[in-house]
Amino acid sequence: MAQTKIRTVSYIRAGERLICTDELTPEQKAYVATALKTKYLNALFAGSAVFCPKEPLPPAAELFPALCAPK
Numbered sequence: 001m002a003q004t005k006i007r008t009v010s011y012i013r014a015g016e017r018l019i020c021t022d023e024l025t026p027e028q029k030a031y032v033a034t035a036l037k038t039k040y041l042n043a044l045f046a047g048s049a050v051f052c053p054k055e056p057l058p059p060a061a062e063l064f065p066a067l068c069a070p071k
Contacts, residue, residue, distance in 0.1 A: 014067040031063050 011018040012032055021029060034053050041051040061068040 014064070017067070019067075025063075028063050031057060031060070 010021045012021060012024075013019075021032065024032065034057060038051055038053060041049075045051070
């Protein structure tokens with residue numbers, strides 16, 4: 001049987017826009033990964049543990065200025 005290649009693509013929502021994570025800088029990817037992991041762990045262990053990043057995340061406006069700009 002021939003193997004089928006599977007390609008996955010991930011997006012983040014910024015307001016009304018969907019942005020492919022492949023287009024993010026390494027700093028932006030780290031920010032998104034840390035934020036998602038923190039939210040996941042806090043939801044998973046709600047009531048028994050609280051998780052936070054080792055170092056506080058910078059404001060989103062610093063890493064995503066075009067997305068956080070006022071309309």
